[in-house]
Amino acid sequence: MPEPQCARPRSVAVEAVAVAAAATPDGGAAPGHGAAPEPGAAPQRRSAGSDGGAPTGKPRGLWSDAWHDLLRNPVFVVSALVIVFLVVISVWPSLIASRNPLSCDLALAQEGSRPGHPFGFNGQGCDVYTRTVHGARTSVVVGVLASLGVALTGSVLGALAGFHGGAWDAVLSRITDVFFAIPVVLGGLVLLSLVAGTTVWPVIGFMVLLGWPQISRIARGSVITVKQNDYVQAARALGASPARIMLRHILPNAVAPVIVVATIALGTFIALEATLSYLGVGLRPPAVSWGIDISDASPYIRNSPHMLLWPAGALAVTVLAFIMLGDAVRDALDPKLR
Amino acid sequence: MTIIDNTTADVPSGPLLEVRDLHVEFHTRDGVAKAVNGVNYSVSAGETLAVLGESGSGKSVTAQAVMGILDMPPGRIPRGEIFFRGQDMLKMSNEERRLIRGQKIAMIFQDALSSLNPVLSVGYQLGEMFRVHLGLSKKEAKARSIELMDRVRIPAARERVNDYPHQFSGGMRQRIMIAMALALEPDLIIADEPTTALDVTVQAQVMDLLAELQREYHMGLILITHDLGVVADVADKIAVMYAGRIVETAPVHELYKRPAHPYTRGLLDSIPRLDQKGQELYAIKGLPPNLTRIPAGCAFNPRCPAAQDICRTEIPALLSVTERDGTELPGRGSACHFWKETIHG
Numbered sequence: 001m002p003e004p005q006c007a008r009p010r011s012v013a014v015e016a017v018a019v020a021a022a023a024t025p026d027g028g029a030a031p032g033h034g035a036a037p038e039p040g041a042a043p044q045r046r047s048a049g050s051d052g053g054a055p056t057g058k059p060r061g062l063w064s065d066a067w068h069d070l071l072r073n074p075v076f077v078v079s080a081l082v083i084v085f086l087v088v089i090s091v092w093p094s095l096i097a098s099r100n101p102l103s104c105d106l107a108l109a110q111e112g113s114r115p116g117h118p119f120g121f122n123g124q125g126c127d128v129y130t131r132t133v134h135g136a137r138t139s140v141v142v143g144v145l146a147s148l149g150v151a152l153t154g155s156v157l158g159a160l161a162g163f164h165g166g167a168w169d170a171v172l173s174r175i176t177d178v179f180f181a182i183p184v185v186l187g188g189l190v191l192l193s194l195v196a197g198t199t200v201w202p203v204i205g206f207m208v209l210l211g212w213p214q215i216s217r218i219a220r221g222s223v224i225t226v227k228q229n230d231y232v233q234a235a236r237a238l239g240a241s242p243a244r245i246m247l248r249h250i251l252p253n254a255v256a257p258v259i260v261v262a263t264i265a266l267g268t269f270i271a272l273e274a275t276l277s278y279l280g281v282g283l284r285p286p287a288v289s290w291g292i293d294i295s296d297a298s299p300y301i302r303n304s305p306h307m308l309l310w311p312a313g314a315l316a317v318t319v320l321a322f323i324m325l326g327d328a329v330r331d332a333l334d335p336k337l338r
Numbered sequence: 339m340t341i342i343d344n345t346t347a348d349v350p351s352g353p354l355l356e357v358r359d360l361h362v363e364f365h366t367r368d369g370v371a372k373a374v375n376g377v378n379y380s381v382s383a384g385e386t387l388a389v390l391g392e393s394g395s396g397k398s399v400t401a402q403a404v405m406g407i408l409d410m411p412p413g414r415i416p417r418g419e420i421f422f423r424g425q426d427m428l429k430m431s432n433e434e435r436r437l438i439r440g441q442k443i444a445m446i447f448q449d450a451l452s453s454l455n456p457v458l459s460v461g462y463q464l465g466e467m468f469r470v471h472l473g474l475s476k477k478e479a480k481a482r483s484i485e486l487m488d489r490v491r492i493p494a495a496r497e498r499v500n501d502y503p504h505q506f507s508g509g510m511r512q513r514i515m516i517a518m519a520l521a522l523e524p525d526l527i528i529a530d531e532p533t534t535a536l537d538v539t540v541q542a543q544v545m546d547l548l549a550e551l552q553r554e555y556h557m558g559l560i561l562i563t564h565d566l567g568v569v570a571d572v573a574d575k576i577a578v579m580y581a582g583r584i585v586e587t588a589p590v591h592e593l594y595k596r597p598a599h600p601y602t603r604g605l606l607d608s609i610p611r612l613d614q615k616g617q618e619l620y621a622i623k624g625l626p627p628n629l630t631r632i633p634a635g636c637a638f639n640p641r642c643p644a645a646q647d648i649c650r651t652e653i654p655a656l657l658s659v660t661e662r663d664g665t666e667l668p669g670r671g672s673a674c675h676f677w678k679e680t681i682h683g
Contacts, residue, residue: 166411230452236407237447238518239440240470248466252457 066332076328082321090137097133149208154215162223176213192281264326353380360418375582388573396582444519450511454503461499467521509540581637598672
């Protein structure tokens with residue numbers, strides 16, 4: 001007959017399999033505030049007390065940690081500078097190009113570079129430099145708004161599906177499948193040919209319509225992963241309401257993948273706008289867009305390559321900058337790549 | 339011989355929590371997993387009930403059902419009642435139950451690191467209790483959080499209130515979990531393996547703190563554990579679970595002295611002891627049953643050294659245990675056809 005066993009420090013696991021101490025939920029990411037106050041707000045502190053203390057020297061949150069990583073990443077610095085420049089010239093194009101992109105002189109059509117007109121003239125005799133600078137606005141507006149729209153729509157729908165599960169999730173998943181089956185360019189040709197107008201809104205609307213399912217899937221998966229964490233269970237056990245659990249506990253932990261994908265998608269939306277404009281269903285003249293200029297210039301590529309190369313080059317650099325930025329953000333937010 | 343009815347707890351005001359014939363099942367691809375199959379237990383104010391069992395014995399699922407944080411679906415409660423202060427919580431609305439959670443019944447989880455949100459400071463998470471349930475302002479909530487952290491003896495609470503969970507050691511994190519559970523001075527605390535993820539040296543400190551605070555606030559405590567060492571010092575009574583049923587109940591020291599169920603005896607025999615040096619450690623042979631295919635009769639029969647034919651056909655009821663001369667042993671019960679042979683040798 002066994003004696004009473006009271007030696008407490010000798011904890012005896014009855015369980016066949018010892019419960020593995022779960023790994024850090026974020027794979028060791030040093031987590032932090034959503035709207036992170038910069039590290040100064042969380043003063044550095046040496047370990048206090050006998051059985052505790054900060055395990056890391058510099059306490060930082062996930063976001064401020066990611067920010068520090070980004071600043072040390074040359075890819076981020078270069079792409080961010082390019083993007084800042086693009087944003088500035090799309091807000092104030094007259095800073096570096098004071099002419100009117102729509103005032104053209106047919107007599108100068110297809111002329112090459114000359115003083116005051118470094119990029120030459122296009123088929124209508126418009127200044128290519130001015131048009132290239134002014135075209136940045138369209139690209140940046142379309143890219144940023146489409147990304148925002150996609151990120152908001154996709155993450156709200158995806159997060160609700162992941163959070164509630166069940167029928168809502170099943171229905172949403174099938175709807176995303178339907179949208180995935182629509183080829184983007186073909187869909188654009190069909191849908192955008194139905195709308196008239198020269199504004200960017202139909203193009204943005206179309207991109208949001210076809211783009212949200214991708215983000216919605218990612219948000220759904222991310223929310224499902226986070227939802228299974230013990231701290232969500234703990235929040236429920238402490239009586240937090242579903243809205244509070246979603247907004248305070250799940251969202252800040254689930255948002256990183258959405259940000260990464262939306263940033264990378266921004267570059268592809270800019271390229272898509274150019275593609276659609278090239279095909280004649282995106283923006284239409286008199287709107288100024290790199291896609292339109294590339295389209296107009298393509299018949300003359302042998303005689304006057306400058307008409308095509310400048311807007312195409314600007315497009316390539318812009319798309320590259322956004323995609324590189326997205327990559328850098330992903331590297332910074334994904335602790336496994338550290 | 340009577341069927342044990344825990345409703346007749348020896349506290350004048352009646353038990354704080356009473357679980358009656360609780361059944362929980364999960365619908366899985368392999369069929370219906372019967373995780374809890376008719377559990378009865380009760381806890382009174384100031385009392386500690388230890389629920390002991392292997393992984394998959396249903397101890398945590400029972401607790402989740404009590405807390406109302408079971409994922410449904412896939413979980414389902416086909417039968418049973420959970421009375422808290424005489425009210426059946428299974429009949430309450432979600433909102434009524436949410437207000438009980440945290441305020442009247444609180445839970446402490448096993449792994450404090452994963453139970454704390456990594457992107458929120460501990461002060462925020464502690465303060466959340468006051469803000470959700472009492473509607474305090476941010477500033478008031480913070481002041482209360484610091485008080486609480488002092489209460490669970492976190493050094494330099496005022497400076498550390500804005501730190502993040504990963505900046506605390508394991509023992510401190512578990513104390514923060516305890517602080518969160520205590521925040522609103524609940525009537526009942528359910529601690530689900532509160533020390534499993536901790537170093538043995540810290541385990542004792544955390545258990546002592548928990549026991550002390552329980553005495554001070556006169557709370558009921560349900561301590562879910564697989565660690566017989568933890569139970570001995572803290573608990574008043576023990577319920578041993580196997581395959582979703584309670585197989586033995588007893589006041590804590592009696593269980594160690596004279597187990598009345600072969601499974602309990604197996605557990606006690608598998609504790610390593612210093613005087614056994616060089617001998618092989620006893621292990622209960624076999625594995626816990628698959629909950630989608632619980633063996634007929636007594637669920638323990640395939641692993642039981644004393645199993646007879648009746649064990650394979652008839653489910654033993656939880657019966658009260660008596661001395662050889664028939665005097666009843668208060669609070670003791672065993673769900674074994676051969677409890678007499680087991681306890682009296």
